[in-house]
Amino acid sequence: MDKDNSSIEYSLSVNGNSHEISKSWLGESLLYVLREELGLYGSKNACEQGECGSCSVLMDGVLACSCLVLAANATGRNIETIESLSDDDSLTVVQEAFIETGAVQCGFCTPGLLVTIHDFLETNPEPNVLEIREAISGNLCRCTGYGRIVEAVQIASKQKSTGQGGDDVSS
Amino acid sequence: MEFHIASSTEEVCGLLAEDPTREILAGGTDFMVEVNFRHKDPSAVIAIDRVPELKQWRHDGDAVSIGSCVTYREIERGPLSTIVPALAQSARTVGSPQIRNVATIGGNLGTASPAGDMIPVLLALDAKVIIRSIDGSREVSIDELITGVKETSLADNEFIEKIRVPILRGPQEFLKVGPRNAMVISIASLAMVTDLERSAIAIALGSVTAAPSKAREAEAYIQDFLDWNVMTVESSALPNFRRLVGEASSPINDHRSSATYRKHAVGVLGQRALLRIFESRDDG
Ligand SMILES: Cc1cc2nc3c(=O)[nH]c(=O)nc-3n(C[C@H](O)[C@H](O)[C@H](O)COP(=O)(O)OP(=O)(O)OC[C@H]3O[C@@H](n4cnc5c(N)ncnc54)[C@H](O)[C@@H]3O)c2cc1C
Ligand code: FES
Ligand code: FES
Numbered sequence: 001m002d003k004d005n006s007s008i009e010y011s012l013s014v015n016g017n018s019h020e021i022s023k024s025w026l027g028e029s030l031l032y033v034l035r036e037e038l039g040l041y042g043s044k045n046a047c048e049q050g051e052c053g054s055c056s057v058l059m060d061g062v063l064a065c066s067c068l069v070l071a072a073n074a075t076g077r078n079i080e081t082i083e084s085l086s087d088d089d090s091l092t093v094v095q096e097a098f099i100e101t102g103a104v105q106c107g108f109c110t111p112g113l114l115v116t117i118h119d120f121l122e123t124n125p126e127p128n129v130l131e132i133r134e135a136i137s138g139n140l141c142r143c144t145g146y147g148r149i150v151e152a153v154q155i156a157s158k159q160k161s162t163g164q165g166g167d168d169v170s171s
Numbered sequence: 172m173e174f175h176i177a178s179s180t181e182e183v184c185g186l187l188a189e190d191p192t193r194e195i196l197a198g199g200t201d202f203m204v205e206v207n208f209r210h211k212d213p214s215a216v217i218a219i220d221r222v223p224e225l226k227q228w229r230h231d232g233d234a235v236s237i238g239s240c241v242t243y244r245e246i247e248r249g250p251l252s253t254i255v256p257a258l259a260q261s262a263r264t265v266g267s268p269q270i271r272n273v274a275t276i277g278g279n280l281g282t283a284s285p286a287g288d289m290i291p292v293l294l295a296l297d298a299k300v301i302i303r304s305i306d307g308s309r310e311v312s313i314d315e316l317i318t319g320v321k322e323t324s325l326a327d328n329e330f331i332e333k334i335r336v337p338i339l340r341g342p343q344e345f346l347k348v349g350p351r352n353a354m355v356i357s358i359a360s361l362a363m364v365t366d367l368e369r370s371a372i373a374i375a376l377g378s379v380t381a382a383p384s385k386a387r388e389a390e391a392y393i394q395d396f397l398d399w400n401v402m403t404v405e406s407s408a409l410p411n412f413r414r415l416v417g418e419a420s421s422p423i424n425d426h427r428s429s430a431t432y433r434k435h436a437v438g439v440l441g442q443r444a445l446l447r448i449f450e451s452r453d454d455g
Contacts (some may be wrong), residue, residue: 006172007172007175008172008173010174026172026174026213026214026216027206027211027212027213029203029206029207048204048208049204049207049208050200050203050204050208050266050267050269050270051354052407053267053269056269062272062273063268063269063272064269064272064273065200065270067203067207068173068198068199068200068203068204068214068270068273069203069273070196070199070202070203070206070218071201072174072216073174073176073196073218073220076176101309116268116269134268134353135268137268137353137354138266138267138268138269138270138353139265139267140355152425
């Protein structure tokens with residue numbers, strides 16, 4: 001990927017769509033490109049140093065802070081942002097649970113938490129409180145004190161497992 | 172401006188030989204913080220995080236060879252967590268799930284921060300770092316690699332290929348003190364490893380010295396008070412042991428902690444680790 005001196009070009013696959021990017025600064029983070037270039041404002045920027053998790057995305061299915069990914073190095077990887085959570089107006093079980101418990105106050109941390117929690121419940125569908133706290137330890141929330149968020153994860157986990165329970169009967 | 176995604180170690184060697192000013196990017200968790208805060212303005216970068224050899228670990232005689240791009244996530248779970256338990260304990264304390272998913276062991280050594288959590292464990296275990304360049308490989312110890320605060324002995328055309336970690340039989344501990352439980356850079360840390368074959372104990376300190384260092388006097392002192400057959404320690408030796416561990420540190424005052432607290436804390440960690448491995452006994 002050798003480049004001339006003025007710009008760098010690469011393509012990004014975001015939520016299944018391919019985008020050609022041409023940049024004049026190599027240091028740009030994936031978070032910056034998602035927001036400022038692709039208009040995907042769901043991923044938030046609250047620290048740019050990996051501390052808050054509000055920029056969380058999945059890269060090839062791995063949860064990461066997009067502010068710590070060099071955008072050019074995200075090429076060839078499958079990037080999923082908060083915008084990929086649903087393609088219509090319907091809400092996921094986790095989103096419903098957030099509303100039910102009041103886990104959204106200012107809302108700044110919410111997209112990052114939703115990406116994190118969806119990923120977490122995929123691998124650990126029936127977590128205990130300690131596991132939930134550990135899973136969200138990279139997502140800072142200044143408003144809720146986390147109690148309602150933990151509660152929302154528990155509700156979503158129950159809802160999901162009762163949903164799956166129905167499927168199991170058929171086997 | 173140029174960006175390279177390397178696919179083999181040979182390619183990394185070649186790219187660095189061609190232009191040694193090219194910078195290495197692994198997980199990016201230190202690199203990108205520097206960039207985001209404009210402390211670094213990269214113009215030529217080699218991403219090494221897709222090089223298959225660097226992402227693997229394997230048994231290597233009585234040691235395990237861990238590729239520089241192996242992540243904390245991989246060290247903290249799976250087979251490595253039982254092969255090198257203190258390394259896994261240390262990996263679990265790093266950052267958050269998002270950080271551990273991408274941050275690498277090689278990046279921790281490359282950054283060479285006194286607070287790097289891999290460093291005391293690797294030093295206590297006498298791990299060797301295998302450094303590669305177009306001219307071949309060389310092997311150095313952790314304290315030969317890291318020479319000061321964020322300083323390494325790596326030449327511009329060299330990179331860390333892998334870390335060879337001895338597999339020891341015997342309990343190991345890594346302990347860390349920070350201002351909170353999650354997502355925390357350490358104020359003081361300590362690794363203690365034992366080798367039951369040789370009745371040996373090694374102690375290394377983190378965040379309390381500029382360059383990696385062991386608590387050698389404390390190691391030598393405590394030997395006389397250990398019973399390796401039943402794994403006990405004479406309780407009368409503990410105050411001196413704690414003091415000697417503290418004295419092996421040369422901490423600084425900074426925004427995270429005072430030097431006095433660091434020296435005290437690392438002594439407490441030393442005693443705590445010792446008592447997790449050896450049961451205290453009262454008689455002399
Ligand atoms: C929110 C947050 C929390 C953190 N918490 C901790 C913590 O608790 N404990 C801790 O120890 N660290 C912590 N860190 C620091 C960081 O995550 C670690 O130091 C990590 O191991 C760096 O690895 P990386 O792969 O991300 O390195 P990168 O950022 O890619 O690289 C770091 C440096 O090393 C060089 N480098 C990387 N790989 C090589 C190689 N193979 N050969 C030669 N040079 C190389 C790079 O050029 C760069 O200078 C934290 C960071 C963040 C952002
Ligand atoms: S903006 Fe990325 S972690 Fe805070
Ligand atoms: S709701 Fe405000 S930061 Fe979490």
